[in-house]
Amino acid sequence: MLTGRGQFTGDMSRVGMLHAAFVRSPLAAARVTGIDTAAALAQPGVRAAFTAADLGEPYLMAVLERAEFRPTRMPILAATEVRYAGEPVAMVLADDPYAAQDAAELVDADWQPLQPLPDIDAARAPGARQLHDGLDGNCLVELAMFTDERLPGIFATAALVVEAEFTSARVAALPLEGRACLADWDAAGQQLVLHCSTQVPHQLRSGVAQALGIAEHSIRVRVPDVGGGFGLKCVVGREEVAVAGAALRLRRPVGWVEDRQENLTASFHGHQQRYRVRAAFSQGGVMLGLDAEIDCDVGAYSAYPFTSAVEPLMACSELPGVYKVPAYRALGRAIATSKPPTAPYRGVSRPQIVLVMERLMEKAARSLGLDPLEIRRRNLIGPQDFPYTGPNAITYDRGSYLESLQLADEIIGTQGWRAELAAIRAGGLRAGIGFACFSERTAYGTPAMSLRRMGMTPGYDTALVRMDPSGEVLVSTGTCGQGQGHETTFAQIVADRLGLHPDQVRLRQGDTDLASYGWGTWGSRSIVIGGGAASRAADQVAQRLREIAAHLLEASAQDVELADGSASVRGDAASTVPISELARIAHFQAHRLPEHLRYGLEARETYDPPGTFSNACHVALVSVEPDTGLVVLRKYLVVEDCGVVINPMIVDGQVRGGVAQGVGAALLEQIRYDNDGQPISGTLVDYRPPTAMQLCPVEVVHLETPSPFSETGSKGMGEGGTIGAPATVLNAINDALAGDDVAFDHIPVLPPDVTAALARAQAAVSAAAVQGVQ
Amino acid sequence: MKPAPFRYHLAGTVPEAVSMLAELGEDAKILAGGQSLVPMMTLRLARPSDLVDITRISGLSYLRAGLDGLRIGALTTHRMVETTRDPAVLAGFGVLARAARWIGHYPIRARGTFGGSIAHADATSEWCLLAVLLDAQVVLAGPGATPRERTVPAAEFFCGLFTTAAEPAEMITEIWFPRPSRSAALAEFAPRQGDFAVVAAAASVDIDSRERGAACRSVRVVVGGVGSVPFVVDTGAVAGLPASASTWREVGELAASQIDPPEYADGDAAYRRRLTATLVARALDEASRQ
Amino acid sequence: MKDIRQITVTVNDQVRDLVVETRRTLADMLRHDLGYTGTHLGCEHGVCGACTVLLDGLPVRSCLIFGVQADGRTVATVEGLADGTDPDAQLSDLQRAFSDQHALQCGFCTPGFLMLAEGYLSGGRPADAGEVTEAEIRDVVAANLCRCTGYQGIVEAILATARSRLDPAGRERGDGERGDAGLGGSEQGTGR
Known part of the structure; x- marks a missing residue:
């Protein structure tokens, strides 16, 4: 990577390769009454053009096995109707990407405009057009997941009822490498080889096979280096299927590299949600009941394979989070709108639910005159409560919910954050400190996933550990990293079991012909599940090594230790044999071994854990400039607990990168559409992720509460930074503006929001003063 | 793409x-x-x-300060302006070097040119605002048997959204700042450092003396981001007022009251007015300290 | 009719002759005509900086320059960085610092940051700029986008390199001290 020798999909080329360009709808809603590719085909260098009909009208359909779910067919190329601006209707294939784009402009399509449904309100309006046949209220799923008959009574008698609406904007995952694929027909292997920048190679294979009606074994998905995924690439893109279909049809290599404009307007988005919440509190600040209505603006289709229900399901299931909520009701909906579909972007609803719970705590504390940290302490699941089963039927394994808050508070005290706050205020700016406490369910296998009733239920993973005759090890798994350092971490796990140096272990992932089936990398699952499977397989190989060594050294296998590249008999320094020698004998001199120890050194194992909760407390210090509304992040602290830390540098990198994305969601990022459903955030001039100037150093402190539900004691942690940061930053802004009586319940908080709210608050104060005088 | x-x-x-x-x-x-x-x-x-x-035309990349002011060649990069150490340039035109840091990011400044910015005529562009503020002349070369040259005052050069008084066959060769202005400054607000400014304000002040409470002889203010071209604020009423923070705030409010800003995604008219008041006061304050 | 030109360009000290369509960007020319795929394209409109290379020593967005404009000029890409400063280590001091400071995750933006920093440190920084500060480096780093790291490792790596180049005597050598927990053994750490 550092020397430019990494290989991303767009770096690959093949002799005779064609470049695909997609013809996309300029309108948010229209009937397609005709598509003419003749002018495009007449261009020099153009070799083919396909419409839906040319490809046999393939489609992807994600399924949830729930009566209240309405599946949507997502056509690979739209044939009769387009449901968002940017939806593909045709593809053009040319000798180079410049010619392909020229030709795509010449495809002539006839559009008959329909009424767009640009947002939830438009989609829910009485009499609104239904985006798909058979929908009611444009609802793709309505989940009444939990209820409690005591709630009306609780709300009627509670000392305090907090009622509020919280919203979060549509955002883009924005990996620096957009989506990309290259499909090539391997005549010798009678196989379509699909190189793709994806997080889920096996699901991509399944999706392509289902859409094109071919056998899974006739497709091999190989994943080169991936330039970031963040959930965008854990769904199957229609372009990926179209490219595979074209390569299959033409029997020649076809490549496609998504450009940034496509990435921002025509891939997948996430996080656009609205929460209408009531919470009942006692006089002492104890939460008594919680009632939430959650609407997710999921766009026009359900993304394959996990469906559009991912966001409302996660939101309803996990809203209570780290707090003890005695009575709970949640209603979650996925609403179809004239916008691109959503994928499970890093965090998946948890940035929002944490924001909701943390805002509720702050609001209640303010109303009851309590310290905001004290009210959290009174509601957090405490050390004596584990394992704790919540009203959402989730059992939380041991974490450090109270301890992390306590430690964070101590650290900012020692570091003098409050003095800095005072100094900034003295300089004429507003300043505030915000907290957020949360947990993150990670690494859940099929036991937890099956409760969601997805047609394709993910969760387990597989690993194959093979030692070669030289004593080096190849590990292949169904996970698929994009810079999380799996090569390092998996090597550490396996090398540790086998008594080798990590350099002797190579990881191969992202190849569907090498792993039997797996679920890729997302949902903070890889180290616990993939690493767990690898650890189990390595244990088996280690056991075999010990038995071979025991046979050669005439000792008992229980007494053989594997360390520093050798197998040694405990307590007998002379009885030792290099592991490489064991490997040589196992492969080249199998006849020297008894029957049951012969023929190779390999093991395949699976792992399918119930899931484990990591947790954290985030603290931020921000300044706010009242004249411009500029919010500046000054300090950031994360106290996090992901159980046993396998590699601190990698964990810290994941946390910091996650925080950066969460800060972006809190302060900057927003995919906007106008009232006609036209995208107005189609470039990086309009869509603004944080640069180094919007961030400050993030200090990461670890607590370690080992998980009983993982092979290594570690818990997943890939999303926590993104989950905690929006609530933390929002609370810090609100703390800064508390004296002005301004509080925000939405993200992102943009500079004009701040100045407008301050002006309104000022006007209210003036009006009150005038009334007072009168 | x-x-x-x-x-x-x-x-x-x-x-x-x-x-x-x-x-x-x-x-x-x-x-x-x-x-x-x-x-x-x-x-x-x-x-x-x-x-x-035109990037290989030689002799168009320079900052020349002399008795007739400062001449900047069209191909002079932003970075050259930012990093100039020429005392003659810094003495009368330090505002240009100080303002350059607002333009994009370092690699953009290393490649982008002064003439290119003027020709592009973005109404929030730092160079366009300062050209108008400092009464710069845009030097244009046109075709002909004997190539002709003409100069257009910056205030007349910018005619509308990304449109200028240059004829299609003319090119900018130089921007000439005829008079130095030691007490000038530019302030702007962008969502992130390096983004296009939402509002930018350039200001210069002429004060009787350096003493505290001295009176302003004149104040000039140009605002970007509030219309299709740089907006020149009418500051006639300011002469004689003391050079003080409260005067700068007053001029800021005056500027805000004169503009009719458009609504863009980055802020409505009220927000742009608010920013204008703040940034004009900020630019004046900084200018008065130079 | 394609508008094409024959040009000569020196890339990483190698003189290359080629024919390009004039609308082809320098980035596409480097990647697909000359095989320097270490230069990445992240936005193709000059914002993300992943395609940053040095043109006659200055860092530029190679998506905003046409290949034909490089005729007769020299271009330095990430593939040329490792030569020079420390042949034994294979990586340059800057690359080593990126590895030591965990300044990369997916690695897609990395070449752009390396060339941005190299351009700044090897001539872009004014000679009289004095002691290098974190704020100064953050301002430079803000030119490019990274979505994985939160920039902290990138800022620290460039800061460390700047300090050691300014004060070679006090140069800290991080290699050799890295344990197994570091990135030393990873594919990314060793810089494939």
Whole structure:
């Protein structure tokens, strides 16, 4: 990577390769009454053009096995109707990407405009057009997941009822490498080889096979280096299927590299949600009941394979989070709108639910005159409560919910954050400190996933550990990293079991012909599940090594230790044999071994854990400039607990990168559409992720509460930074503006929001003063 | 995101460039640093038929301060202005070096040119605002048997959204700042450092003496981001007021009351007024301290 | 009719002759005509900086320059960085610092940051700029986008390199001290 020798999909080329360009709808809603590719085909260098009909009208359909779910067919190329601006209707294939784009402009399509449904309100309006046949209220799923008959009574008698609406904007995952694929027909292997920048190679294979009606074994998905995924690439893109279909049809290599404009307007988005919440509190600040209505603006289709229900399901299931909520009701909906579909972007609803719970705590504390940290302490699941089963039927394994808050508070005290706050205020700016406490369910296998009733239920993973005759090890798994350092971490796990140096272990992932089936990398699952499977397989190989060594050294296998590249008999320094020698004998001199120890050194194992909760407390210090509304992040602290830390540098990198994305969601990022459903955030001039100037150093402190539900004691942690940061930053802004009586319940908080709210608050104060005088 | 086809022409001299432009017609464009034009081309928002590359014309990259003010060659990069250590430039035109840091990011400044910014005529552009503030003259070369040259005052050069008084076959060769202004400053607000400004304000002050409470002789203010061209604030009423923070705030409010800003995604009219008041006061305050 | 030109360009000290369509960007020319795929394209409109290379020593967005404009000029890409400063280590001091400071995750933006920093440190920084500060480096780093790291490692790596180049005597050598927990053994750490 550092020397430019990494290989991303767009770096690959093949002799005779064609470049695909997609013809996309300029309108948010229209009937397609005709598509003419003749002018495009007449261009020099153009070799083919396909419409839906040319490809046999393939489609992807994600399924949830729930009566209240309405599946949507997502056509690979739209044939009769387009449901968002940017939806593909045709593809053009040319000798180079410049010619392909020229030709795509010449495809002539006839559009008959329909009424767009640009947002939830438009989609829910009485009499609104239904985006798909058979929908009611444009609802793709309505989940009444939990209820409690005591709630009306609780709300009627509670000392305090907090009622509020919280919203979060549509955002883009924005990996620096957009989506990309290259499909090539391997005549010798009678196989379509699909190189793709994806997080889920096996699901991509399944999706392509289902859409094109071919056998899974006739497709091999190989994943080169991936330039970031963040959930965008854990769904199957229609372009990926179209490219595979074209390569299959033409029997020649076809490549496609998504450009940034496509990435921002025509891939997948996430996080656009609205929460209408009531919470009942006692006089002492104890939460008594919680009632939430959650609407997710999921766009026009359900993304394959996990469906559009991912966001409302996660939101309803996990809203209570780290707090003890005695009575709970949640209603979650996925609403179809004239916008691109959503994928499970890093965090998946948890940035929002944490924001909701943390805002509720702050609001209640303010109303009851309590310290905001004290009210959290009174509601957090405490050390004596584990394992704790919540009203959402989730059992939380041991974490450090109270301890992390306590430690964070101590650290900012020692570091003098409050003095800095005072100094900034003295300089004429507003300043505030915000907290957020949360947990993150990670690494859940099929036991937890099956409760969601997805047609394709993910969760387990597989690993194959093979030692070669030289004593080096190849590990292949169904996970698929994009810079999380799996090569390092998996090597550490396996090398540790086998008594080798990590350099002797190579990881191969992202190849569907090498792993039997797996679920890729997302949902903070890889180290616990993939690493767990690898650890189990390595244990088996280690056991075999010990038995071979025991046979050669005439000792008992229980007494053989594997360390520093050798197998040694405990307590007998002379009885030792290099592991490489064991490997040589196992492969080249199998006849020297008894029957049951012969023929190779390999093991395949699976792992399918119930899931484990990591947790954290985030603290931020921000300044706010009242004249411009500029919010500046000054300090950031994360106290996090992901159980046993396998590699601190990698964990810290994941946390910091996650925080950066969460800060972006809190302060900057927003995919906007106008009232006609036209995208107005189609470039990086309009869509603004944080640069180094919007961030400050993030200090990461670890607590370690080992998980009983993982092979290594570690818990997943890939999303926590993104989950905690929006609530933390929002609370810090609100703390800064508390004296002005301004509080925000939405993200992102943009500079004009701040100045407008301050002006309104000022006007209210003036009006009150005038009334007072009168 | 690949540019549409065009024909490429390399000009070796100014006369060659302008005669090419005259020959190629209205859809031909000059290519200098390319930091604004090329993004528009990859987005296919601009589709010039021809590009006349002027980056190899020698002798257009300079900052020359003399008795007749400061002359900046059209191909002078932003970074050259930012890092100039020429005392003659810094004495009378330090505001240019100080303002350069607001332009994009370092690699953009290393490639983008002064003349290119003026020609692009973005109403929030730092150079456009300062050209108007400091009564700069835009020097244009045009085609002809004997190549002709003319100068247009900056205030007349910018005629509308991304449009200028330059004829299609003319090219900017120089921007001439005839009079020094020691007490000038530029303040702006962008969502992130390096983004296009939402509002930018350039200001200069002329004060009786350096003493506390001295009176202003005159104040000049130009605001960007509030209309299609740099907006010159009417500051006639300010003469005689003391040079003080409260005067600067007053001028800020005055500026805000004169503008009629558009609504964009980055803030409504009220927000732009608010920013204008703040940034004008800030620019005046900084200018008065120079 | 394609508008094409024959040009000569020196890339990483190698003189290359080629024919390009004039609308082809320098980035596409480097990647697909000359095989320097270490230069990445992240936005193609000059914002993300992943395609940053040095043109006659200055860092530029190679998506905003046409290949034909590089005729007769020199270009330096990430593939040329490792030569020079420390042949034994294979990586340059800057690359080593990126590895030591965990300044990369997916690695897609990395070449752009390396060339941005190299351009700044090897001539872009004014000679009289004095002691290098974190704020100064953050301002430079803000030119490019990274979505994985939160920039902290990138800022620290460039800061460390700047300090050691300014004060070679006090140069800290991080290699050799890295344990197994570091990135030393990873594919990314060793810089494939």
